[in-house]
Amino acid sequence: MRHFIVVALLVIACTFLTHTAITSIDILPRKASAQAIPIDHLFEIQLWLISFLFSLVTVTLAYSLIVFRRRPGDVSEGVHVEGNTRLEILWTVAPLVTVIALAYLGARSLSEVQRADPNALQVEVLGGQWFWSFTYPEYGVTSDELYLPVSKQALLRMTSLDVIHSFWVPEFRVKQDLLPGKITELRVTPTETGEYTLLCAEMCGTSHAYMVAPVKVVSQEEFMAWIEEKISQAKLDPVQRGRKLANQYCTACHSIDGSQKVGPTWKGLFGSLVTLEDGTSVIADEVYLRNAIANPNLQIRKGYPGNVMPNFGNILTESQIEDLVAYIRSIE
Amino acid sequence: MKVILSLGLIRGLLWQLLGTALGIGFFTLVRALLGLPSWEAEPAIVVGALFGALFFLLGVGVLNDWLKWAAGEPTEDHVDDSHLGWRRYFGPSLDHKVIGVQYLVLSLVLMSVGGLFALLFRTELAQVQMQFLSLDQYNTLMSLHGMVMIISILMGIAAFMNYLVPLLIGAHDMAFPRLNAFSFWIAVPSAIILLSSLALGGFDTGWTGYPPLSVRAPIGIQMFLLGVSLSGFSSILGGLNIIATIVRMRARSMTPFRMPIFVWSSLATSIISLTATQLIGLSFQMVMLQRLFGMSFFDATKGGNPILFQHLFWFYSHPAVYIFVLPGLGIISELLPVFVRKPLFGYRWIAMSSLGIALVGFLVWGHHMFTSGMAEYLRVPFMYSTLLVAVPTGIKFFSWLATAWQGKISFETPMLFILAGIVVFLLGGLSGPPHAVVSTNLHLHDSYFVVGHFHNAMYGGFVFPFFAAIFYWYPKITGKRLSETLGKIQFWLMAPSFVIMSLLMMRIGLLGMRRRIADYEPAFGFEPYHLIMTIMAFLTALGVVVFFINVIYTQLKGQPVTGNVWNSRSPEWQVPSPMPVHNYERELIVVGEPYDYGSPGSRYVKFVGEA
């Protein structure tokens, strides 16, 4: 009996100790969305459960190892106990009840995470190898940064251009895959202004590690100002617009300084003679570049495998392609 | 030279080379005859690899008896090949003990290869930005590490199931010895094919091989898909054999609830590997078909569904985790009473909990897909079913605690590894529920937290029990005992450093470190953690090196040990070591409970004619 009391006290003490130790460091990143609140609440409950079970098992085990260790010279056997049905039932039923309760809490928490605001700001998120693009259909604006107004739910309608990607901002806690040919949805309500990083969480090929994009949560006024600026930017000269597009979609694979990346470099590309896969050569003129963007598998460069570059004809408008060609032309 | 050529393994490798060349040539010839452009790399290499695997099996000679049966010729049932000495370990022996050792060696080889891959990319991660690996090299090594280790684990559990199950149930061999040899030898060419992906441009999909990424990956992915599909047969047929052996070959007086507990966990594992393994094979073959013939199973633009792959894949790959850990947990339950000198607490409950884990395990795969965009209504049911796994797992933990309570505990090397197994598996188990609960999973999915959780489950459920088993049964296998000193050095190198590494994995995962990335954002401040983890990984690896030194040292300098080293009640320890060729000379009779330690004068088994 004495053993049990000591162990019980130690387990309780160790539970609190473990919990305090873990919570003394920030185990989760800053909480920056309304969805993070129910999720973090559930983390806290789970942390108590983990601390308790960890203490229960390790303390009991350590106690046995120390107290019931074999002393030198002792050759006797342990106590002959084969089992105890009541105990077994207890430690079957108690965990069963616990996990059902946990699942119930999980389901409730999930419904809170998914709560929909009918006035949510719509953002169309497009992922591709290896870029992010965000379109605000209400304003007709496209950007490579995700701007979100604070305290307003954003409904992210996401799709992928090629392979599966996944949308994750650790501070927002929620995550959702982007599928090719299908739209998936995620609702995020930022609660704190600031800068965050959007990460692609699903392995998506060579440059998966670098598939990140800045996220800026700003006040409603700043957000509107940014939208205004974006709209006016559309009136810039074509090379400027093209550069912006290039940074968003192209430079992950095409260098502008002649260095080797997944795709051919753009340095000195315009007007040069390029060799195609079938051995023939063509001049990289405007028609060639336009085809290379809108229908990349039509003329494949020698030394670069086909079916790698996405078909941007489906993503970019005619005038955007013109901007891009103008930009490529400007790179000496 | 003649001796070398008489080894089945060498013949097999030469034949595989020949077969691969023939396959490629044959395919190209057929294309040329059909008037097509004769050279197309991808299908040619796939055909070549298939031919290579078949030729390997022919070369080893593992198909000889079956070919004789097909020709209506008789074959011999009990072949004693012990006169071949060490050479029988390199050929198609039918003895389950030889096959067990073959599996063990293959497992250790693959573990070293997979571990080497891990050390390479772990070193790359120690600092921000890429230092000595390219992105593609990193992705290939990371992906291969996963699958090579999985196959190493499958070989490792097969090693002990093969070696032990017939011994523990008093059988002279497995139910189907030829199938047993086949199951092992098919794994060798599969592993070679898998590793050959390195030479064919690698692949960048992770071990999961999700389409559409795997459809767009370099040719190396075909070798990955094919190697895994083929080695699946090893698992399937091995599982079949174990089930049939347990059902049909037990000593007559051994009722189900008097079987050693490891036999129960082998049965549970085999039920999963017999059935679910087919689906990873199928899902991988579907990707191969999509690549080779344009069959659009997973191409959304042509009516396919990428989520379908994930369902088929995880229907195996989640239960697979239970395939990996159930035998390890069985080893813990098997060895704990020996070092505690007390009966296994709640034997029947532990036996049933293994089956419980196996059966519930079939219903939980969806928790890998909570963020995948699968049908919304599936998320909550999968959360409930996944959390249910905690119940039978809890039974095991509590029963182990009760077993150790009031024992007479001693700390030989196997016991140390058992204890590390329990604690590390506990860490893996406790980090499980946050994944199972959908809303917390939304944060954790595909983060380094998962990596930490999974490595804890694997080390606690497989690696540590595996080393415990090697140290424990080494005298039975070889007649020599591994050095305790070196064993303890190995333990203290491996266990603490591994725990630190895995806790740090979980820590940075929670903070936003993604899994499967070659490089990470400097702004997150993960660099010091990665540096520590890399050092810990090297210490763990050093522990494995010490193990190999221990084996060599023991083989050279170790004194013969023939008796019941651990004072165990188990039948295999009641006869001298190493085990005779046909196991027990006299039939085995069960006269008591398997784990009645502390009950003076009681015995578990005796032999016919023995008083």
Add this chain to the structure above:
Amino acid sequence: MAHTSKSKAFRLGLLVFIALVVLTVVEFFLAVYLNVWLLLVIVALCKAGLVIYYYMHVYRLFQADTTLDRNSYAYKLATNRLGLWLFLVSDSFVFGGLMVARINLLGLTHPHLEQTVGLIVTSVLLVSSFFMNRAETAIAHGKRNQFVASTAITLILGIAFLVGVIGVEWRIAPFGPADGAHGAVFYSMTGFHAFHVFTGIIFLAIVLRNGLRGCYSSERHWGVEACAVYWHFVDVVWIFYYPALYLIGTVIE
């Protein structure tokens, strides 16, 4: 006594075959006139049940051992049976997985296929199962000539099935394997099944050759039994695949 049990066994095989034919006809007309998928599933389950019980003799798995001598033929035979059935359980997960893919991708539609060909190949396979059963019954009663003849007929019907599926249906189908999800599903399901038929034909050829050489007797014919059980299994798979590919739902164009 022996004679009555013999004629009873043959008669039972015939009766089961007639029931299967009737059910297939019912199935076809159900599909044409009602097309309720649940009814078709029920009919398929009835057909599969008949084959599994009467042709594959699943109950033999649960018969108590007559001897406990581990080295006796009878004991090993029962072990072999268990092994074969475990293999079939495992194999059915492949076919089940393909069926899941079909349900997921096609739902209540089916590819545009030639119904006559489907009905003919289904009938051919059904008849082959009847002869396979006849062959096994014959060898079990020591009638070697009948055994050899029935095995040969089964073999020929098996080849006819392959020709029907690969040689005719694959050629006349208005779509290829790369044409959409229905192409992928149709060619993979029939392809995996045809591969099993092909291995079954090899198995039959081996049994036929060894049968001609007199390797089997009424007491010892595990090879024949294994071949028969495997062949019927392939038939059971087709019992589900036929409605899944030809009958259930509406046609995709």
